[in-house]
Amino acid sequence: GAVVSQHPSWVICKSGTSVKIECRSLDFQATTMFWYRQFPKQSLMLMATSNEGSKATYEQGVEKDKFLINHASLTLSTLTVTSAHPEDSSFYICSAPAGLAGGEGEQFFGPGTRLTVL
Amino acid sequence: GENVEQHPSTLSVQEGDSAVIKCTYSDSASNYFPWYKQELGKRPQLIIDIRSNVGEKKDQRIAVTLNKTAKHFSLHITETQPEDSAVYFCAASKDTGRRALTFGSGTRLQVQP
Numbered sequence: 001g002a003v004v005s006q007h008p009s010w011v012i013c014k015s016g017t018s019v020k021i022e023c024r025s026l027d028f029q030a031t032t033m034f035w036y037r038q039f040p041k042q043s044l045m046l047m048a049t050s051n052e053g054s055k056a057t058y059e060q061g062v063e064k065d066k067f068l069i070n071h072a073s074l075t076l077s078t079l080t081v082t083s084a085h086p087e088d089s090s091f092y093i094c095s096a097p098a099g100l101a102g103g104e105g106e107q108f109f110g111p112g113t114r115l116t117v118l
Numbered sequence: 119g120e121n122v123e124q125h126p127s128t129l130s131v132q133e134g135d136s137a138v139i140k141c142t143y144s145d146s147a148s149n150y151f152p153w154y155k156q157e158l159g160k161r162p163q164l165i166i167d168i169r170s171n172v173g174e175k176k177d178q179r180i181a182v183t184l185n186k187t188a189k190h191f192s193l194h195i196t197e198t199q200p201e202d203s204a205v206y207f208c209a210a211s212k213d214t215g216r217r218a219l220t221f222g223s224g225t226r227l228q229v230q231p
Contacts, residue, residue: 034218043224112160
């Protein structure tokens with residue numbers, strides 16, 4: 001199957017700083033990528049849809065000015081958590097629809113980024 | 119939007135027994151239903167999926183059934199092994215348009231040796 005990478009795999013930052021997380025499709029192009037957030041012992045919740053060449057679409061309750069998304073190319077989407085606070089500590093996972101790289105509807109997930117805000 | 123409910127939240131079985139996890143969805147337009155296994159700190163791993171034109175799908179010890187009329191689908195694991203212990207998530211999406219997955223709340227499966 002196709003491969004999606006994320007960087008960094010984990011990050012610790014001080015409250016008030018910004019953190020950028022990269023999501024890359026390594027062997028296929030992705031015009032759309034999804035960003036999910038998973039708090040401990042909870043499910044994955046969709047935060048936003050990243051669209052190459054246009055603005056991201058945010059889910060209700062997700063602050064677009066706090067979680068900046070840039071889909072810079074057909075293989076890269078970035079999520080920047082601005083002015084991070086301890087409540088933003090979570091596991092952030094991106095995914096990309098398989099398209100021609102997989103079955104219809106199938107998505108490929110990145111390995112996730114563990115963010116800890118002190 | 120779509121809402122997916124999953125039961126039970128925890129499930130403990132003896133090795134060799136079967137395990138069944140059930141999900142219901144709300145959006146009748148959803149047509150893709152994957153099941154994921156997630157180990158602590160790892161990405162969700164697709165274990166089986168089913169599309170709305172099929173009622174049942176099996177892959178060795180794992181099977182999924184789909185009832186479109188009732189809008190529910192189930193995961194069946196037979197001959198469970200300790201390595202099956204993990205958190206399992208069901209999800210639903212449309213395979214056209216936005217295609218984002220809506221996940222169930224998860225089931226923690228523990229297989230006792």
